[in-house]
Amino acid sequence: MSLVGKKIEEFKLDAYDSKNDKFVTVSNEDLAGKWTVFMFYPADFTFVCPTELEDMQEHYSTLKSLNTEVYSVSTDTHFVHKAWHDHSQAISKLEFTMIGDPQKDLTQKLDVLGEDGLAQRGTFIIDPDGIIQSIEINSGNMGRDASLVVDKIKAQQFLRENPGEVCPAKWKETGKSLTPGLDLVGKI
Template sequence: MSLIGSEVQAFTADAYRNGEFVTLTDESLKGKWNIFCFYPADFTFVCPTELEDLQKEYAALKQLGVEVYSISTDTHFTHKAWHDHSDAIGKIEYTMIGDPSQRLSRSFEVLNEQDGLADRGTFIIDPDGIIQAVEINAGGMGRDASILINKIKAAQYIRKNPNEVCPAKWKEGSETLKPSLDLVGKI
């Protein structure tokens, strides 16, 4: 069963953000766009490259009204230690959620039960707490955070214009489609 269109399940989690520990809940997501970026573990190899890349896009995402959260099955204490000892992770300004109970990873269906680690999953969540996009990658395949900008813009456009859809490679300002009987078989 797909998670698209489903509401984020209730949760409470401890996190590290900008030099302090914070507690988040599913209610923390309401009223803004959110990106959840699950990854296997701190102090690894592909993960810091992805999280640093996500930081490079963070300002642009914030301008779009998006909050970013990285999540692994490590604790928030481990996130702080990694932040303090890695040049790449030390740049991160967004929230790093600890999921040692594996509840979040399990509820987003990215938990590798055998390893006890999260798969590489990216989720776009709308201001109502509804999942609008999901991408899952194999463990050795890092993600490109720049593609999130257009995905967010498309999701936001569709939310404001529910009778329109964004075709492949849509960019802000480009033409959209208005599904109708007139378009059937003509695209």
């Protein structure tokens, strides 16, 4: 059964706040009132993962301007996240919080735990009410494009502000939305 449209379950996990260089605790309560992106990835000190996290960092200020917080999540500990941050040129640029999920709590709740015991490449968009609005899961050997997350956040925010409207394929914030109705049946 899909998690889209469901409220995120309670969780409380240790994390590394890379912007402020400190350990913090992140819970479902921290998501309230803002848009949230969870970016799950298999493991620290790997190959595709740093390219994805660095790409997300390049879009982080845009996401922040859209009232959106980003959390990366893997089954590594928050201590390993700190070590990776301190030893990787790409990861040292990060300003968002890196959640450690070694007990696989959140990873299992969001159904992105792979058979290998590592998180799959899952991207979740959660609205300010804690409702999951979008899920994308990629195979382990294919990285994601963070610019698409920005587009999805803008679309979700538009839809929240314009009930009854829908965003067609390739919708951009300056694009035209559709209002479903009898007049559109068979005409698109």
